[in-house]
Amino acid sequence: MFFYGVIMTLLIVPTNYSVTAPGYNDNVSDTIYVLPSENANQEGSFHTTSVISFEEITIYQKWLGNALPKVTVEAMSSWYETIQISELQVMGRLMKDDSIQTSLIVGIAGAEKNITYTSYPTVYLTYRHLTPDTLQIGDSILSVNGNEDIFAGFEDVLCGEEAEVVIIRDEEVMTVYPKREETESQCSFGVYVLPYTIIEDTEVEYDIYDTNTGGPSGGLMQSLYIFNQLTDYDYSLGMKIGGTGTIDVDGNVGYIGGIREKIITAIGNDIDIFFVPRLTTEDNDNYVEAMNVLKEFDTDLIIIGVSTFDQAVAFLEGYGAAHE
Secondary structure, three states: OHHHHHHHHHHHOEOOEEEEEEEEEEEHHHOEEEOOOOOOOOOOEEEEEEEEEEOOOEHHHHHHHHHOOOOEEEEOOHHHHHEOOOHHHHHHHHHHHHHHHHHHHHHHHHOOOOEEEEEEEEEEEEEOOOOOOOOOOOOEEEEEOOEOOHHHHHHOOOOOOEOOEEEEEOOEEEEEOOEOEEOOOOEEOOEEEEEEEEEEEEOOOEEEOOOOOOOOOOHHHHHHHHHHHOOOOOOOOOOEEEEOOEEOOOOEEEOOOOHHHHHHHHHHOOOOEEEEEOOOOOOOOHHHHHHHHHOOOOOOOEEEEEOEHHHHHHHHHHHHHHOO
């Protein structure tokens, strides 16, 4: 009976650790369809890369993860104590939706096609001290105390005071009154706010397919695929082009997590060229980490660090010209 109890403890009792493992290599064309321009001719493919991650793993999973060289086990951040973990999936879905819209904007505008859009500051995550009848995940914020610069509006509210926040929820404009509350670490409203972009009109025909992956890290590769569909030159070069990195409406590439596992995923899926964010020269920069991971493997994978969409396009154009 004692032995049975020990086994059940190992298999069931959660820990304050998470695990990240190599995940999926998805062809962007399985997520986004763009009606190609008349002379477009894509012989290769563009791929996004994702990881598999779990929070609050069991004692057994922690032991197993530490024994596997391709898996990363690490202590969960203390901020998990202030959120509902189930809401992370909702946040990931919002980030994915915004990433696709932003990718369409960057790719279509890069191909010099017409597109108009609007971006709203939007609630992506709520913390446990926020009163649930005020702000909710998915709310688009129009103003805070009459200030359309919502971050300045939030900052002007004193600790313990309420703010008058005008939002859009389910296509209805309404006003809510969240309070800036004192917590153990800071005084805050208990929301995580980022832009959420909506395309209003474009001359380009496109369709979006639902997938199981979430998050914004496919932005750069989605943009390259969309751009390539709308140009005469084949930027895929007849190769498997992969990568990771967020994208904003100005074409800036942003940092992502799980870079080690994504490089391993790319190698396992025979990717030829892999783009990663290169934003600093620090040891924790995605590019620096990726190059260190590359040293562990016997592979022909080419890793390219970029900070903008234009840099990625210029590299592919130059690489193609040099290998004609």
